[in-house]
Amino acid sequence: MRIGVFICHCGTNIAATVDSHGLAERAAELKDVVHTEDVMYTCSEPGQAGIQRAIREKGLTRVVVAACSPQMHEVTFRRCVEDAGLNPHLFEMANIREHCSWIHDDKELATEKAYEIIKMAVAKVRTAEPLFPNEVDVNKDVLVIGGGVAGIQVALDLADAGLKVTIVERETTIGGTMARLDKTFPTIDCSACILTPRMVDAAHHENITIMAYSEVDRVQGYVGNFVVDIKRKAAMVDWNRCIGCELCVQKCPARGPDYFNAGLAETKAIYIPFPQAVPKRAAIQTDYCRWFQQGKCRVCSRVCPANAIDYDQQDTYVQRKVGAIVVATGMDVFPWEEYYPQYGGGRIPDVISGLQYERMLNASGPTGGHVHRISNHEEPKTVVFIQCVGSRDEAVGRPYCSSVCCMYTAKQAILTKSHCGDDTDVYVFYIDIRATGKGYEEFIKRAQSEFGVNYVRGRVSKLYEDNGKVMVRGMDTLLGHQVEIPADLVILATGTTSAEGAPQLAQTLNISYDEFGFFKESHPKLRPVETNTAGIFLAGACQSPKDIPTSVAQASGTASKVLGLLAKDKLKTSPEVAVVDQSRCVGCWKCIDVCPFSAPEKQELRDGTSRSHVIETVCQGCGICVATCPVNCISLKGFTTDSLIDQLEEALLG
Amino acid sequence: MSGAEIARQDRIRELARQALTEGKVDYFIGWKAGHVPSEVIPAFVRNVDECDMLLWNPLCHHNLTTFLKRKMPDPPDARIGVCVKGCDSRTLVALLQETLVDKERLYVVGVPCDGIIDRRRLEKAFSDEVIDIAFQGEQVVVTTRGGETKELAYEELLLEQCASCDFPNPRYYDDLAGELLPQPEGPPRFPGLEEYEALSAEEKDRVLADAFATCIRCFACIHVCPVCYCWDQCVNRSRRPALVGQKVAAKENLMFQMVHMFHVAGRCPSCGACDRSCPVEIPLYLLHRKMNKELFEMLGFQAGLNVEDKPVFQTFNIDDALGEQ
Numbered sequence: 012m013r014i015g016v017f018i019c020h021c022g023t024n025i026a027a028t029v030d031s032h033g034l035a036e037r038a039a040e041l042k043d044v045v046h047t048e049d050v051m052y053t054c055s056e057p058g059q060a061g062i063q064r065a066i067r068e069k070g071l072t073r074v075v076v077a078a079c080s081p082q083m084h085e086v087t088f089r090r091c092v093e094d095a096g097l098n099p100h101l102f103e104m105a106n107i108r109e110h111c112s113w114i115h116d117d118k119e120l121a122t123e124k125a126y127e128i129i130k131m132a133v134a135k136v137r138t139a140e141p142l143f144p145n146e147v148d149v150n151k152d153v154l155v156i157g158g159g160v161a162g163i164q165v166a167l168d169l170a171d172a173g174l175k176v177t178i179v180e181r182e183t184t185i186g187g188t189m190a191r192l193d194k195t196f197p198t199i200d201c202s203a204c205i206l207t208p209r210m211v212d213a214a215h216h217e218n219i220t221i222m223a224y225s226e227v228d229r230v231q232g233y234v235g236n237f238v239v240d241i242k243r244k245a246a247m248v249d250w251n252r253c254i255g256c257e258l259c260v261q262k263c264p265a266r267g268p269d270y271f272n273a274g275l276a277e278t279k280a281i282y283i284p285f286p287q288a289v290p291k292r293a294a295i296q297t298d299y300c301r302w303f304q305q306g307k308c309r310v311c312s313r314v315c316p317a318n319a320i321d322y323d324q325q326d327t328y329v330q331r332k333v334g335a336i337v338v339a340t341g342m343d344v345f346p347w348e349e350y351y352p353q354y355g356g357g358r359i360p361d362v363i364s365g366l367q368y369e370r371m372l373n374a375s376g377p378t379g380g381h382v383h384r385i386s387n388h389e390e391p392k393t394v395v396f397i398q399c400v401g402s403r404d405e406a407v408g409r410p411y412c413s414s415v416c417c418m419y420t421a422k423q424a425i426l427t428k429s430h431c432g433d434d435t436d437v438y439v440f441y442i443d444i445r446a447t448g449k450g451y452e453e454f455i456k457r458a459q460s461e462f463g464v465n466y467v468r469g470r471v472s473k474l475y476e477d478n479g480k481v482m483v484r485g486m487d488t489l490l491g492h493q494v495e496i497p498a499d500l501v502i503l504a505t506g507t508t509s510a511e512g513a514p515q516l517a518q519t520l521n522i523s524y525d526e527f528g529f530f531k532e533s534h535p536k537l538r539p540v541e542t543n544t545a546g547i548f549l550a551g552a553c554q555s556p557k558d559i560p561t562s563v564a565q566a567s568g569t570a571s572k573v574l575g576l577l578a579k580d581k582l583k584t585s586p587e588v589a590v591v592d593q594s595r596c597v598g599c600w601k602c603i604d605v606c607p608f609s610a611p612e613k614q615e616l617r618d619g620t621s622r623s624h625v626i627e628t629v630c631q632g633c634g635i636c637v638a639t640c641p642v643n644c645i646s647l648k649g650f651t652t653d654s655l656i657d658q659l660e661e662a663l664l665g
Numbered sequence: 666m667s668g669a670e671i672a673r674q675d676r677i678r679e680l681a682r683q684a685l686t687e688g689k690v691d692y693f694i695g696w697k698a699g700h701v702p703s704e705v706i707p708a709f710v711r712n713v714d715e716c717d718m719l720l721w722n723p724l725c726h727h728n729l730t731t732f733l734k735r736k737m738p739d740p741p742d743a744r745i746g747v748c749v750k751g752c753d754s755r756t757l758v759a760l761l762q763e764t765l766v767d768k769e770r771l772y773v774v775g776v777p778c779d780g781i782i783d784r785r786r787l788e789k790a791f792s793d794e795v796i797d798i799a800f801q802g803e804q805v806v807v808t809t810r811g812g813e814t815k816e817l818a819y820e821e822l823l824l825e826q827c828a829s830c831d832f833p834n835p836r837y838y839d840d841l842a843g844e845l846l847p848q849p850e851g852p853p854r855f856p857g858l859e860e861y862e863a864l865s866a867e868e869k870d871r872v873l874a875d876a877f878a879t880c881i882r883c884f885a886c887i888h889v890c891p892v893c894y895c896w897d898q899c900v901n902r903s904r905r906p907a908l909v910g911q912k913v914a915a916k917e918n919l920m921f922q923m924v925h926m927f928h929v930a931g932r933c934p935s936c937g938a939c940d941r942s943c944p945v946e947i948p949l950y951l952l953h954r955k956m957n958k959e960l961f962e963m964l965g966f967q968a969g970l971n972v973e974d975k976p977v978f979q980t981f982n983i984d985d986a987l988g989e990q
Binding site for chain 2: 595597598599600601604605639641642643644
């Protein structure tokens with residue numbers, strides 16, 4: 012066995028705290044090591060050429076590179092040794108940068124630690140065996156979870172490129188948050204006017220199937236070959252018959268809460284969220300329906316001309332096989348009522364959220380686009396906006412900026428002037444104005460100078476009712492004195508939060524999420540739309556708060572990544588998979604139970620007994636079965652128990 | 666012996682006889698008198714006329730389900746009858762959960778149990794050899810070779826775990842020998858740990874090191890354990906992977922027992938067979954009972970309660986992960 016060890020300086024990244032040159036001399040003493048070298052940048056072209064030269068000239072049979080994290084360059088060096096004729100799995104990386112030089116100051120101690128890390132890598136590579144990849148077929152269909160503007164964009168881009176796409180949407184219509192908005196900044200064009208054509212495009216596209224009122228129940232499989240169970244929730248209406256005529260909605264005598272209008276109005280127990288809904292199909296909120304609650308009524312079934320009402324409908328499950336999954340589940344509005352008692356906690360009627368105001372401004376909203384006070388239906392003369400409610404506020408556990416509120420507040424302030432007249436007093440309380448997008452700063456300036464919106468820098472400490480007004484008490488920090496404004500209507504720029512159920516979905520999909528429920532990208536700069544689970548991608552506000560242009564741009568980016576993946580007919584699978592020593596297997600089938608990919612199977616031997624067998628192309632090498640096997644008869648190629656023990660022994664005893 | 670105990674013994678014999686006569690089983694595993702009066706040993710009954718040697722009394726401590734491990738190999742298609750107490754039934758359930766015994770080839774006689782007496786404690790109470798033990802109601806009458814006869818209270822001789830037994834009735838059986846006992850109420854109890862738990866980390870290390878220093882690696886504990894079933898391939902005795910050093914010394918001994926504990930976690934109901942089998946009286950319950958307590962407190966899990974349940978390390982509940990947040 013002839014091992015070569017290459018120790019990187021990484022400029023000063025490593026060499027500043029670790030004596031790379033000294034390590035090269037010491038590593039030469041290790042058993043089986045025949046060549047050591049310290050290199051300024053091992054990943055550079057000359058660095059890699061040096062490794063290949065040493066393999067050829069010194070006849071190296073194993074290579075260790077002590078440098079950065081394998082996350083960065085393992086692939087680089089595997090390719091490098093493979094090009095020089097070595098099996099890529101006879102290479103091992105020792106991380107002396109992230110695990111050592113970057114986190115220590117004491118050069119002597121850090122060098123000692125780096126030496127131990129290198130010793131461990133040498134110990135591991137000694138028992139390494141050549142491994143060879145397999146290939147699997149790729150399913151080219153795609154599942155998009157969430158039918159908001161991001162999900163629609165991804166689906167349209169992919170469908171235009173010829174892929175079959177299924178959109179799963181948990182509401183009865185696609186459209187997401189954007190469908191609930193009145194106008195969009197900074198152009199003040201009608202939100203529905205730009206979104207609904209795209210919704211219709213999606214509905215009519217031959218390559219897109221929309222599954223509304225459905226949820227992802229279970230995901231099995233792996234990149235290129237996912238199997239997804241989708242729950243189709245019972246709408247109590249046969250959607251194959253329903254024609255969306257809304258006769259049932261008109262005649263329904265029972266009322267329920269209106270999610271679409273953000274609770275600003277009530278809907279009927281049988282409802283269609285908005286006129287341009289896609290698909291335009293009715294559904295019954297059984298919690299509020301008289302037939303389901305009291306066993307009387309059945310008005311909808313009598314008036315329905317299509318005979319579509321089906322009170323006995325049950326949830327059904329369908330299965331889809333796809334090669335990639337895009338998560339575009341969007342966002343929700345911060346539930347400010349629970350967190351801001353100083354703003355009345357929802358008990359002052361004339362204090363409403365930004366989304367409620369959006370619905371009020373909308374011509375198809377509950378007030379028909381007429382702005383009025385909730386308490387007495389009069390047109391307001393003084394309107395106050397309060398920014399950063401549920402954003403940038405550590406007191407309510409939301410330190411992040413919601414990124415859209417500055418802009419939508421400016422938009423709503425301008426719309427207030429146009430709805431209620433120029434003589435309406437409009438105030439905006441803000442901390443900072445964040446207007447970094449194209450044309451955004453100009454838009455804020457227009458609100459201030461052209462429309463005369465008063466921007467007051469400071470937080471509002473309290474809202475209270477007095478003499479029919481909402482008293483807004485706050486600080487003008489630029490003037491340095493307290494202000495109190497008697498307002499007719501107060502609109503809170505409520506921040507964004509992750510969509511309800513996001514952590515549960517992340518667990519179902521096996522992707523990471525942060526403490527706020529936003530899904531985590533694989534790398535913020537280099538892999539911004541991928542997740543750490545191969546084949547699952549992100550788009551839109553489910554990753555972090557985003558406005559419409561950013562969501563759509565990211566969605567197209569995501570679509571291109573999915574196309575890149577699915578352009579291949581076969582995927583090479585990693586040879587680092589589990590393998591069963593059948594002579595020791597007792598057949599407890601725990602491996603089958605715990606495997607997230609259904610890789611182990613029962614295999615009958617000639618003597619009639621059954622043992623576990625791992626299907627190589629299905630195994631993703633996660634190692635759960637290895638840890639679970641009670642008789643320790645499964646091992647992971649490339650990470651055998653023995654090689655890990657060798658590493659430990661080297662660290663602890665060597 | 667109380668009337669109930671005698672009734673249980675009669676019923677065991679009757680059920681065994683019936684099973685053998687009807688050909689329901691090839692052999693029947695129960696308990697019989699041992700070589701000394703304070704000892705009861707496992708009995709393998711193959712003929713109907715041997716059934717009368719089967720007995721039941723508070724000395725029947727053996728967990729007979731240990732003879733079923735490795736998929737009831739003896740012979741491969743044998744139909745087996747077996748007696749289980751409450752605690753024994755839980756190891757059987759654990760094996761059934763893992764499909765490591767074949768339900769179809771099994772005939773289980775459940776024995777409601779008032780508690781097993783601690784034979785070691787009893788023998789230590791006398792300087793002389795015990796030559797006779799009789800059970801009279803609530804009293805245990807002990808006679809020694811020297812002719813001394815003493816009446817001891819049954820309650821006071823119970824094993825620590827039996828004194829606070831949560832499952833006096835079998836959790837799984839085909840037929841019952843005797844009436845079911847009242848099921849104790851309240852959360853599960855894990856006796857004998859208070860003193861240990863109150864120690865500092867260093868003191869715990871010392872207590873364990875002291876306890877395991879005397880281990881002679883006879884492997885009786887893992888032999889007798891019904892849910893420790895990779896005996897032929899035990900990592901504790903293999904060179905590859907070299908998880909455990911073979912040196913007989915406190916540290917290696919503790920490592921060996923730790924491996925055993927982690928391997929049976931989720932299957933071990935603390936039946937105490939390992940404790941009773943240890944010739945040097947190592948308090949193995951400190952590991953196993955403590956582990957079961959942790960499992961209950963962390964995951965609400967108790968091993969071997971229902972055949973339909975999944976073993977704890979085979980399940981993943983999304984709430985477990987969300988709860989960490």
